[in-house]
Amino acid sequence: MAMSRDPASRTEQEHEPDGAAPAPTGDAAYVLARLGRSWTWLLGSAVVTLVPGVLVLVWPEATLHVLAVLIGLHLLVAGAFRFVAVFAREGHERLPGLLLAVLYVLTGVLCLRNPLQTITALSLIVGVVWLVSGVLTLYTALAAQDLPHRGVVLGTAVLAIVAGIVVLALPAESARALTRLLGLWLVLLGLAEVVVAFAWRAALRRTHSTGPRTPVPAA
DSSP, X not given: OEEEEXXXXXXXOOOOTTSOOOOOTTXXXXXXXXXXXXHHHHHHHHHHHHHHHHXXXXXXXXXXXXXXXXXXXXXXHHHHHHHHHHTTSOGGGHHHHHHHHHHHHHHHHHHHHOTTOOHHHHHHHHHHHHHHXXXXXXXXXXXXXXXXXXXXXXXXXXXXXXXXHHHHHSOOSSHHXXXXXXXXXXXXXXXXXXXXXXXXXXXXXXXXXXXXXXXXXXX
16 A cells, blocks of 8 residues: 645644544544544554465465465455545546555455356456555555655555566466465465555654644555
8 A cells, every 4th residue: 555645725724633534423434534544444454465475375275276265254344444535636647546445346246246157267357456456555655745764665665566467477286386486475465454554553643743734644
């Protein structure tokens, strides 16, 4: 995930510990924006990536059916996290995040609807998702103004791009090999997202101590 700053000064807002401004009661968009600005939401997204990676690594004998279900559930939940994060951004920054959320949900549904697919098909699905995710995150990181910890976000984007290329260029010949490959990359991506989450928390704390401008996360 990437992070950008809201260009508008918010001197009249009271900031909460997680960096989100109070939301008007009953306004779903503001509630989602408030949640998406929280560093703990980013950490939750990282855990959603890290946990499936650990599961598939410690369960190398998992069948292709089980692997497809795990990947499908991961993509669905990750898509939900990214959809909420869209509301925390400005209008012109929402499109990449929205596209990414839709991609995650659609591919997650595809994995769950047809879990008995071939190894090649599953590798193709995951590789494309990671590649597109990395490219969109890279674009957001480069286009966002006043981006805190830009290097961390760029590193995460590059890691996702490399993961996608590796999975696409080196298709596994067996379910066991594919499990190890996907598990390894999920763990690496999850750890990278954990770093981004804690970097985001540091940026929020600096914002609280130096001024009223509120940084806004972007996927």
